[in-house]
Amino acid sequence: MSNTVQVIVNIPARSLDKPFSYTIPAHLANVQVGCRVLVPFGNRKVEGFIISLEPEKTEGLKSILEILDHVPWFDSNMLNTARWLSDYYLCSLSEAMRLFIPGQSGIKTQKAYQAPASVDFEQAAVLLSKKPAEFRTLLTYIYEHGPVTLTDLAKLTSDPAAMIKFFLQHKLIISADIVSKRGKASVTTIIDLAVSRETAAQIEQTLPKNKAAQRRLLNALLAAPGNLTTAQLRSLSITQDTVKKLAEQGLITTRQLPLFRNSYAGGCLQTPAVNLTPEQAYALGLIIPAINTGLHTSFLVHGVTGSGKTLVYIRAVAEARRLNRQAIVLVPEIALTSQIVARFKAAFGEDVVVMHSKLSVGERHDAWRRLQAGQAGIVIGARSALFAPAGQLGLIIIDEEHEFTYKQEETPRYHAREVALARARLAGAVVVLGSATPAVETYYKARQGDHVFIPMNQRVDNTPMPEVTVVDMRQELAQGRRSVISQALKDMLTEILARQEQAVILLNRRGYSTFVLCRECGHVLKCPHCDIALVYHASATVLRCHYCRERHTVPDICPVCSSRYIRYFGAGTQKVEEALAAAFPAARIIRMDQDTTGGKMAHDKILSAFAAGTYDILLGTQMVAKGHDIPNVTAVGIISADTALNLPDFRAAEKTFALLTQAAGRAGRGKKSGRVVMQTYNPEHYAIIAGAGHNYQAFYQHEITFRRQLHYPPYANLVKITVHGADEITVHRNANQLAADLTQAPGLADAAVIGPFPASVNKIKDIFRVNILIKTQELPTVAKQLAGLGLASRRDIIVDIDPINVL
Numbered sequence: 001m002s003n004t005v006q007v008i009v010n011i012p013a014r015s016l017d018k019p020f021s022y023t024i025p026a027h028l029a030n031v032q033v034g035c036r037v038l039v040p041f042g043n044r045k046v047e048g049f050i051i052s053l054e055p056e057k058t059e060g061l062k063s064i065l066e067i068l069d070h071v072p073w074f075d076s077n078m079l080n081t082a083r084w085l086s087d088y089y090l091c092s093l094s095e096a097m098r099l100f101i102p103g104q105s106g107i108k109t110q111k112a113y114q115a116p117a118s119v120d121f122e123q124a125a126v127l128l129s130k131k132p133a134e135f136r137t138l139l140t141y142i143y144e145h146g147p148v149t150l151t152d153l154a155k156l157t158s159d160p161a162a163m164i165k166f167f168l169q170h171k172l173i174i175s176a177d178i179v180s181k182r183g184k185a186s187v188t189t190i191i192d193l194a195v196s197r198e199t200a201a202q203i204e205q206t207l208p209k210n211k212a213a214q215r216r217l218l219n220a221l222l223a224a225p226g227n228l229t230t231a232q233l234r235s236l237s238i239t240q241d242t243v244k245k246l247a248e249q250g251l252i253t254t255r256q257l258p259l260f261r262n263s264y265a266g267g268c269l270q271t272p273a274v275n276l277t278p279e280q281a282y283a284l285g286l287i288i289p290a291i292n293t294g295l296h297t298s299f300l301v302h303g304v305t306g307s308g309k310t311l312v313y314i315r316a317v318a319e320a321r322r323l324n325r326q327a328i329v330l331v332p333e334i335a336l337t338s339q340i341v342a343r344f345k346a347a348f349g350e351d352v353v354v355m356h357s358k359l360s361v362g363e364r365h366d367a368w369r370r371l372q373a374g375q376a377g378i379v380i381g382a383r384s385a386l387f388a389p390a391g392q393l394g395l396i397i398i399d400e401e402h403e404f405t406y407k408q409e410e411t412p413r414y415h416a417r418e419v420a421l422a423r424a425r426l427a428g429a430v431v432v433l434g435s436a437t438p439a440v441e442t443y444y445k446a447r448q449g450d451h452v453f454i455p456m457n458q459r460v461d462n463t464p465m466p467e468v469t470v471v472d473m474r475q476e477l478a479q480g481r482r483s484v485i486s487q488a489l490k491d492m493l494t495e496i497l498a499r500q501e502q503a504v505i506l507l508n509r510r511g512y513s514t515f516v517l518c519r520e521c522g523h524v525l526k527c528p529h530c531d532i533a534l535v536y537h538a539s540a541t542v543l544r545c546h547y548c549r550e551r552h553t554v555p556d557i558c559p560v561c562s563s564r565y566i567r568y569f570g571a572g573t574q575k576v577e578e579a580l581a582a583a584f585p586a587a588r589i590i591r592m593d594q595d596t597t598g599g600k601m602a603h604d605k606i607l608s609a610f611a612a613g614t615y616d617i618l619l620g621t622q623m624v625a626k627g628h629d630i631p632n633v634t635a636v637g638i639i640s641a642d643t644a645l646n647l648p649d650f651r652a653a654e655k656t657f658a659l660l661t662q663a664a665g666r667a668g669r670g671k672k673s674g675r676v677v678m679q680t681y682n683p684e685h686y687a688i689i690a691g692a693g694h695n696y697q698a699f700y701q702h703e704i705t706f707r708r709q710l711h712y713p714p715y716a717n718l719v720k721i722t723v724h725g726a727d728e729i730t731v732h733r734n735a736n737q738l739a740a741d742l743t744q745a746p747g748l749a750d751a752a753v754i755g756p757f758p759a760s761v762n763k764i765k766d767i768f769r770v771n772i773l774i775k776t777q778e779l780p781t782v783a784k785q786l787a788g789l790g791l792a793s794r795r796d797i798i799v800d801i802d803p804i805n806v807l
Contacts, residue, residue, distance in 0.1 A: 002053035007039055008094050010047040010105055014793040017092035023058045034072030038065045045179050047107045049097050075391045081423040090792040090799050091412035100387045102364035112178045114146030124172055138163050147176050189230045193221050194253045213242040279456040283312045288319045290430050298431040300446040302438055303456030305665025309434045313397050314347050321377050325394025329380045332403030333623055338604040341380055348378055355381035383416040393427040396420045401433040402658050407804040437658040440703055444714040466667040466674030468692040472683045484579050489637045489677040496635045497587055503635040505619040506663045507576050520563030531763040548765045577619055592620035625663035631670025638663055641680040649807055650712050653687040657699045660691030717779040720803040721772040725796050728768045735770040747785030751776035760807035
């Protein structure tokens with residue numbers, strides 16, 4: 001019989017990447033693998049995850065204190081996925097398991113203060129005699145009400161911290177932790193009659209006039225077809241005291257029901273039944289049999305924009321649910337969530353829950369609980385939804401699988417696509433990857449047979465792809481037109497506005513101007529904490545750093561040469577908005593970028609208003625280019641098509657092609673034809689030409705040749721190692737030493753070690769960064785070698801497996 005448990009403590013410290021043993025007290029004998037528990041760790045109480053039960057000697061071991069869940073939080077699939085993730089991405093098992101917890105921790109710990117086991121009251125009186133009277137008042141309160149938090153004490157006095165410090169120094173109080181569970185279930189109270197309606201009516205008639213509230217409550221229950229909730233009582237000005245008195249008399253009963261918070265409640269689209277196109281039927285003819293087998297299979301659905309991939313997803317999910325298996329549907333951006341949620345809710349109703357980081361921890365906990373309880377079988381969300389507790393997982397769908405937002409940029413630096421494939425493989429589930437512009441690596445693997453390839457080359461109803469006009473901005477300048485809006489774009493917008501149609505304008509920048517420069521000496525205003533130019537934001541009249549978010553006032557003179565020739569260069573979304581308003585004063589324009597979407601559900605509000613026709617032009621950064629299906633959008637303008645092409649990143653062309661193709665795909669998705677204007681200073685580039693022609697094959701052939709020649713993915717795996725620190729000289733010295741050690745490491749003999757070289761943004765928040773890149777075809781061997789060198793546990797090093805950003 002097991003009498004101990006192996007626990008991974010939920011502390012984000014790499015030095016603690018090992019299990020710790022605890023005994024099982026008799027009253028917690030029902031504990032199971034996968035449970036979250038509260039355990040003592042040093043002088044703290046912390047959350048832990050049980051990964052095994054073992055018979056072991058219990059001498060000297062501490063006991064677990066509490067089980068945090070009624071049923072195990074982690075099932076075997078979740079545990080095995082976390083182990084795989086820890087091994088592949090060289091993170092601790094604790095860091096991997098935290099991904100499966102909404103808010104990353106199931107408990108909240110607060111420091112509290114209370115009386116010690118014994119108090120020398122005479123000594124306390126002497127000490128307090130030299131202090132103001134409020135010291136004695138506060139200490140008395142702690143003794144009578146402890147443990148109490150600093151927040152509680154702040155209600156009694158304006159500066160409790162100094163008094164607490166004095167009490168602790170003289171051992172008049174001790175500190176302790178108050179631990180509470182996060183994400184507690186929200187409940188509502190239901191009130192019913194406990195007697196017959198006839199009896200209740202008779203009693204209501206006999207109640208005296210001074211019992212008016214009790215009479216109102218009985219009348220409300222008699223008039224209601226069913227029971228009442230506490231929310232209804234508030235509207236009747238009935239207090240809980242009235243409820244309590246009638247309950248004590250045996251006239252009513254109260255019970256509590258869980259209340260699931262849901263920001264997407266009622267967001268259904270009423271969509272008519274549609275017939276499948278031949279390509280949709282072909283896709284489902286391959287996917288549905290695979291779901292039925294219960295064996296892991298992966299598919300790449302390469303469908304042009306508007307080809308009906310979402311309907312394929314819905315029908316595939318319906319099959320998984322028919323077999324009582326659960327489905328996870330991932331979208332790359334929170335901004336895309338509402339539209340796809342509405343379509344799935346129209347098909348599946350309350351079987352759908354939504355998960356993404358903009359929801360409150362309570363809302364995410366409620367979604368988790370519904371999934372665990374089997375009250376929902378479909379989870380939709382951004383990459384964090386991949387870690388939902390789907391115990392009967394049958395299908396994972398990754399829409400727009402090429403998107404780089406599926407890669408997490410902080411530890412653990414996982415890619416949702418790779419984790420989805422691993423989790424599905426362990427669960428015997430099907431994975432469907434969908435995109436009009438699949439990642440080069442994904443398309444290559446599909447052509448090699450690693451994924452089943454499904455082409456969808458026609459739009460629904462054979463709607464034509466939008467007509468694309470490429471504008472060479474060099475010629476615009478030569479003809480004396482200096483506006484950020486070309487003549488072709490202006491003409492197109494004039495026409496569609498006259499027809500009361502809508503347009504989407506894409507600029508992959510935000511702010512007003514991209515940098516501020518002194519024309520006298522050439523000085524560019526930079527953030528003092530980050531090696532990056534400050535961006536001018538006209539709405540707030542400030543300079544802002546888009547890395548550390550610090551704000552700076554706009555100078556009147558150059559800080560270097562004192563010249564007054566300070567000018568703004570480049571165009572951000574605010575400047576384009578200003579130019580559009582000047583060119584089309586009657587147009588209703590709404591902007592969507594990080595500056596306008598900070599609030600909860602802000603993306604949804606903007607898109608809903610635009611889809612409803614409240615606005616004529618939607619202007620924004622890349623979030624406006626993806627996934628939106630609005631029939632009245634007939635025009636798309638791309639202000640700076642080549643923004644990313646000049647970056648020293650081997651994926652620059654791929655990112656550009658995908659963004660252009662996706663943006664162009666927003667036009668002409670209804671019965672009206674679409675038009676696109678792409679503005680560029682580099683119209684000869686193959687990514688621009690292929691994007692304008694909606695020609696993935698042409699782009700892929702150029703790109704795969706380049707990747708093969710330079711031995712980049714998919715022909716090799718990459719590992720990026722970043723050495724960072726506050727002292728620039730030390731960082732470079734450590735990076736040079738590490739590069740030398742890696743070159744000599746036996747496990748890296750067949751790998752190419754490149755660098756060290758400074759990161760493209762050399763300094764962020766006063767921390768300097770130097771990169772080393774490893775190219776290898778033997779990633780497991782290299783990862784093992786890096787783990788053996790202890791790199792994953794060093795605080796001054798970040799190891800990124802399969803990095804998306806190599807700059």
